[in-house]
Structures are given as structure tokens and as C-alpha cells.
Amino acid sequence: MLGIARTLAALGCLWVIGASVTQLAGAWGGGRKDHSQPQGAPRRGVLYNLTAAMLPTHKETVRHHLIEFAAGMMLHAGVLMVLLGAVLAVIDPDVGTAVLHISRPIAGLSLLIGVILLARRIFSWTLRSMSSIDDYLAILAVIGLLLLATGFGGGDGNLTGLLLYTALLLAYLPLGKLRHAVFFFAVRIDLGRRLGHRGTYPPPTESPHGR
Amino acid sequence: MADEAPRPDDTVRRAIEKLDRAIRGLGSYHMNACVKCGLCGETCHVYLAEPDPANLPGAKATEVMNIYRRYHTFLGKHLPKLVDARDATPETLDALVEPVYGRCTACGRCSLHCSVGLDVSAVIRAGRNMLAESKRVPEGLQRTVDNQIETGNQMAITREELISTTEWLTEDLQTEMQDDSVRIPVDKKGRRVLYLINPREVKFFPLSLMAAAGVFHAAGESWTLSSKFYDVTNYGYYSGDDDSATELTRRVMEEARELEVQEIILSECGHGFRSFRWEGPNWIDRAYPIPMRSVLQLLEEYLEQGRITVDPSKNTDRVTLHDPCNLVRWGGVSEPQRRVLRQVVCDFQEMTPNRADNFCCGGGGGMLSMSEYGERRVASGRVKADQIEKTGARIVATPCHNCADQLIEISKRYKLGVDIQAVVELVYSALV
Numbered sequence: 001m002l003g004i005a006r007t008l009a010a011l012g013c014l015w016v017i018g019a020s021v022t023q024l025a026g027a028w029g030g031g032r033k034d035h036s037q038p039q040g041a042p043r044r045g046v047l048y049n050l051t052a053a054m055l056p057t058h059k060e061t062v063r064h065h066l067i068e069f070a071a072g073m074m075l076h077a078g079v080l081m082v083l084l085g086a087v088l089a090v091i092d093p094d095v096g097t098a099v100l101h102i103s104r105p106i107a108g109l110s111l112l113i114g115v116i117l118l119a120r121r122i123f124s125w126t127l128r129s130m131s132s133i134d135d136y137l138a139i140l141a142v143i144g145l146l147l148l149a150t151g152f153g154g155g156d157g158n159l160t161g162l163l164l165y166t167a168l169l170l171a172y173l174p175l176g177k178l179r180h181a182v183f184f185f186a187v188r189i190d191l192g193r194r195l196g197h198r199g200t201y202p203p204p205t206e207s208p209h210g211r
Numbered sequence: 212m213a214d215e216a217p218r219p220d221d222t223v224r225r226a227i228e229k230l231d232r233a234i235r236g237l238g239s240y241h242m243n244a245c246v247k248c249g250l251c252g253e254t255c256h257v258y259l260a261e262p263d264p265a266n267l268p269g270a271k272a273t274e275v276m277n278i279y280r281r282y283h284t285f286l287g288k289h290l291p292k293l294v295d296a297r298d299a300t301p302e303t304l305d306a307l308v309e310p311v312y313g314r315c316t317a318c319g320r321c322s323l324h325c326s327v328g329l330d331v332s333a334v335i336r337a338g339r340n341m342l343a344e345s346k347r348v349p350e351g352l353q354r355t356v357d358n359q360i361e362t363g364n365q366m367a368i369t370r371e372e373l374i375s376t377t378e379w380l381t382e383d384l385q386t387e388m389q390d391d392s393v394r395i396p397v398d399k400k401g402r403r404v405l406y407l408i409n410p411r412e413v414k415f416f417p418l419s420l421m422a423a424a425g426v427f428h429a430a431g432e433s434w435t436l437s438s439k440f441y442d443v444t445n446y447g448y449y450s451g452d453d454d455s456a457t458e459l460t461r462r463v464m465e466e467a468r469e470l471e472v473q474e475i476i477l478s479e480c481g482h483g484f485r486s487f488r489w490e491g492p493n494w495i496d497r498a499y500p501i502p503m504r505s506v507l508q509l510l511e512e513y514l515e516q517g518r519i520t521v522d523p524s525k526n527t528d529r530v531t532l533h534d535p536c537n538l539v540r541w542g543g544v545s546e547p548q549r550r551v552l553r554q555v556v557c558d559f560q561e562m563t564p565n566r567a568d569n570f571c572c573g574g575g576g577g578m579l580s581m582s583e584y585g586e587r588r589v590a591s592g593r594v595k596a597d598q599i600e601k602t603g604a605r606i607v608a609t610p611c612h613n614c615a616d617q618l619i620e621i622s623k624r625y626k627l628g629v630d631i632q633a634v635v636e637l638v639y640s641a642l643v
Contacts, residue, residue, distance in 0.1 A: 061325065126267065132293065
């Protein structure tokens with residue numbers, strides 16, 4: 001059974017890679033040449049938008065919501081750690097199991113954060129008013145993964161369950177809200193490139209964004 | 212079970228095709244990245260003034276993305292209820308008008324501060340593209356576009372009126388500068404610079420045009436206006452009508468070639484700068500054969516090269532600077548105006564936040580042309596009014612005549628008691 005679970009998880013990985021590449025290529029649409037005369041450097045804009053632009057000093061939504069920002073980072077760190085463990089388990093169950101063991105405290109904390117974020121989405125009228133079923137499914141799917149990882153005790157049974165769940169999660173990832181994991185990088189690169197071309201990014205060093 | 216989209220009528224079909232083209236242009240990445248975290252509200256002047264969930268940038272963008280999903284994502288096509296995907300129908304398009312025109316100035320401040328990094332304003336403009344294609348642009352905004360296309364300028368000013376204005380401005384300028392050789396040249400071939408102005412300068416802000424003419428004269432510039440296509444604005448950009456925006460760009464480039472100028476200088480106009488400098492070459496699908504700059508960059512050059520001499524003691528009042536979103540955030544011109552102002556005024560005080568982080572005045576996105584949203588526009592100007600008030604400034608310099616209209620109105624509404632001036636006016640005042 002573990003062998004089947006490993007195979008399904010491996011297929012899940014391939015599916016995510018294939019679907020993401022296809023979606024990104026489709027979204028890119030062959031690209032479009034910018035005919036305007038550059039005033040800055042697109043690469044510098046991309047670099048800035050993937051680094052300093054995300055810091056509390058530069059991004060207002062982070063600066064004003066440091067707790068939510070820290071919680072979000074923690075949630076994503078936990079999910080990535082568990083997914084890393086699962087992927088490694090596909091290659092070598094012993095290594096994957098070791099990583100999943102180490103991940104348990106982080107997964108536990110991330111689980112708590114995931115539940116709080118779900119509650120926030122349910123009880124905040126503002127968030128509820130703009131949420132679709134997919135928005136709830138996405139956080140529930142992640143909570144499920146973190147629940148399995150937090151309770152992970154090792155052994156073939158546990159690993160099989162976690163890998164089967166991971167395969168399901170990966171199957172869903174490119175279709176719904178979870179694909180922001182891939183598009184996150186695409187939008188930051190795209191906006192950074194455009195604002196770098198125009199000279200807005202990176203901001204003037206003498207007074208970055210006036211602060 | 213698959214949920215088939217109904218067959219759209221012709222207008223709606225064209226709107227869907229327009230959305231396809233719009234997202235192909237910017238990459239549909241931005242349509243797929245919103246996590247609906249709800250943190251974007253505080254970045255938006257409309258939401259800050261009226262904290263209604265419908266004013267959340269993410270919520271406004273979601274209205275466009277819901278239609279996108281129906282035609283471009285697997286779940287949207289087959290399980291639309293799961294992702295709130297909506298068919299493009301006359302009703303859904305009608306419902307889209309308020310979020311993308313009436314609740315958003317497309318200033319893009321939220322784009323820079325989005326927790327993910329998606330360009331909300333580009334999504335909003337894709338929505339405007341759809342609505343423009345299906346003839347749903349609010350009447351006042353559409354009328355402005357029509358004026359530009361039919362008469363060559365957004366205010367339908369006749370050639371005679373332009374010539375008459377330049378003539379009496381020339382007389383005033385000659386008196387003020389005590390120099391009979393000062394001219395406001397029109398349709399002169401072979402000059403170095405074609406100067407594009409906002410028709411508001413002809414109608415409501417003649418001092419701005421007069422100041423520019425005075426500075427050009429002092430700098431020994433070789434320049435001309437065009438009586439045919441002198442409008443620096445491009446309301447096709449605001450309305451989402453790319454065909455009109457393209458036509459307006461093409462006309463200006465043809466006129467520049469006719470007049471055999473070496474450079475096009477854009478007067479102080481936020482969206483005009485963005486439209487002509489950055490979007491225009493992509494609308495006409497080729498690089499410009501003639502370079503183009505903002506007058507702010509030219510003014511800085513004059514000062515650097517010593518072509519004009521200024522005395523800041525001629526401007527003693529405290530001055531603050533408003534950063535037009537399309538010039539600064541989306542145009543990349545944030546420093547020339549500062550370096551110029553520091554040389555021509557005694558007391559320059561920055562607003563906070565400023566530059567690319569600055570708040571929209573509330574008059575962007577074509578809002579000034581849409582009277583149905585006037586009350587919301589002025590209410591959303593409260594954020595800017597607070598920024599101005601904190602500087603203690605007596606003068607607000609704004610390199611945008613569209614912003615100037617809104618700033619004059621919010622100065623009255625919120626009793627700020629400030630004067631609104633173009634940067635070139637302050638330079639002219641400081642000339643020695």
C-alpha cells in the first residue's frame with residue numbers, strides 16, 4: 001500500500017509541475033514586447049519586488065498587520081516543510097519520515113494558525129462576503145495536511161495516509177485557490193519587471209517611498 | 212457536472228473577447244493570484260473614506276476575476292459555483308460598472324501593497340476594457356472620449372478659441388516679462404519641441420500655459436504648440452477603450468512628424484504621461500521615432516544646464532507636493548519635480564506617505580468626468596486633505612491638471628485654504 005501511495009504522490013508532483021507550467025505558459029500568452037523606451041532596469045525591478053518590497057519597511061499591508069504577516073509566514077513554512085517531507089518520502093521513505101518527524105512542532109503551530117485563519121474567514125463579514133467555496137476548501141485542505149503531519153507517528157500506515165492525502169492535495173493545487181503558490185512568483189516577477197522598466201522600482205535610495 | 216455557459220449575445224461576446232485580449236496583454240497571472248486576505252482595504256483611499264467591503268480593492272478585482280474564471284479556468288468552466296465564476300451577461304456586465312468605474316480610480320496603490328503582489332489596477336482595467344467594448348462606459352467619461360476623437364481635444368475647444376487664448380496670453384506674458392519677443396508659437400514647423408498641453412490649461416488654467424511659455428522663452432527653447440492635436444490627455448486610457456487610446460496616440464505622433472519636431476514634451480498630466488510615454492508605444496505596436504519626456508524632466512535639465520536662473524526667495528510660502536499616481540507610481544517620474552522645487556521655493560515640505568506610496572487625490576481614473584460618483588470622489592479626497600493639512604503648506608504643487616481640479620474641490624470642501632499650482636508655475640514665479 002505504501003508503494004501505491006508513493007506512486008500517487010509522485011504523480012501528484014508531476015501533475016503540479018505539468019499543470020503549473022502549462023498554466024503559466026498560457027497566462028504568459030507568448031509574452032508581449034514592450035515598445036516603450038526604458039527608463040530603468042526590469043531585472044532590478046524584479047529583484048526588488050521579490051525581496052525588499054515584501055518587507056514591513058516597504059509594504060504597508062505587512063507593516064500594519066505584523067501579526068497576520070508572521071502567522072501567514074508560519075503557516076506557509078509549516079505547509080512547505082510537510083510537503084518537503086512528503087516529497088522526500090516518495091524518493092526515500094526513511095529520509096521523508098525523518099523530516100516529517102522534525103516537522104511536527106512546526107506543523108502543529110501551523111495547524112493552529114490555519115484554524116484561526118479559517119475562523120477569521122468564517123466570522124469576518126468582510127472576508128465572508130468575498131469568499132467562495134474554494135476559499136474555504138483551500139484552507140480546509142491545508143488544515144487536513146497539517147493535522148496529519150502533527151499527528152504523524154512514523155510507521156508505514158501513517159506515512160501511507162499522509163502520502164495519499166498529499167496526492168489528493170497536489171491534484172487540487174493547480175485548479176483552485178492553492179495555485180497562488182505558483183502565481184505568487186509570477187505576479188511579483190511581472191509587476192517588478194514592468195515597474196523596473198519604468199524606473200519606479202527599485203525606489204529612489206535617497207528616500208525610499210518617502211519614509 | 213459541467214455547467215455550460217449560455218450563448219452570449221453579440222455585445223457580450225465582444226466583451227469576452229476583449230477580456231481575452233486584455234489579459235493576454237498583461238499576463239493572466241494577476242487573475243489567478245488573489246488570496247482574498249482582505250488586507251488591501253487600508254491601502255485604498257476609497258475604502259478608507261467609506262469602509263464598505265465592496266470598496267476593498269480585492270473585492271472590486273474579484274468582480275472581474277469571477278467573469279474571467281468562467282471562461283479561463285477548469286473549475287470556473289465545470290464547477291462555477293465552487294469558485295463563484297459568473298457568466299458574462301448583460302446583467303453581470305451592468306453590475307460591473309460601479310466596482311470598476313465608480314469605486315476605483317485605478318490608482319494602483321493597492322497593487323504595490325498587495326500581500327501577494329497582484330496588480331489590482333490592471334485587473335480593474337481589464338474590466339474597463341470589457342465594459343468599453345460592450346458600450347457600458349459611464350456617460351460623462353464616454354462623452355470626454357468622444358470629444359477627443361471628434362474634435363481632437365477632450366473639451367471640444369475650437370481652433371479659434373485656442374489661437375485667441377494664446378494671443379492674449381502672449382500679450383500678458385510680454386507685459387509681465389517686459390519683452391516683446393516672447394511668443395506662444397502655434398503650428399511652427401521645424402521647432403525642437405512639440406509641447407502637448409491639457410485643454411484645461413486653455414479653458415481654466417491659462418496661467419499654467421503662460422508660465423510654461425515664459426520658462427521656455429527664458430531657456431531659449433525652440434518650441435511650438437499644435438492647433439490640431441495638442442491634447443496631452445487620453446481618456447481612452449481611463450475608459451478602457453484601447454481603440455480610441457490608440458487613435459489618439461497615432462494622431463499625436465503623426466502631428467509631431469508633420470511639424471518635424473525633434474522631441475515631444477508632455478505638460479504636467481499624470482495619466483497623459485502614462486498613456487503617451489508608457490502605454491502609447493504598445494498601443495500602436497512600435498517604438499516612437501521621436502523621444503518623449505515630461506516637462507518636469509525638461510525643467511530639471513534647464514536648471515542643471517543653467518539655461519534658466521531662479522531665486523527661491525520669490526516663493527516664500529511653504530509648498531508641499533502631490534504625487535499623481537500615473538506620473539509617479541506608474542510613470543517612474545518622482546525625483547525631477549522634487550529637485551526642481553527645492554531650487555525654486557524656500558520651504559518645501561513632503562507629504563507622508565509620498566512618491567510611489569502616495570495616496571490618490573480621488574480624482575483619478577476618469578472620476579472627474581463621472582458626475583454620478585461625485586460625492587464618493589470628494590469623500591475619498593478626505594485622505595489627501597488630511598495629508599495636505601499635516602504639512603502646514605500654503606501651496607500644493609501638483610504636476611497634473613486633473614489632480615488640480617480635484618485638489619481645488621477638496622480644498623474648498625475640507626477648508627484647507629491652500630493654493631493649487633503646477634510645478635512650472637512655481638518655476639516661472641522664481642525666474643530672475
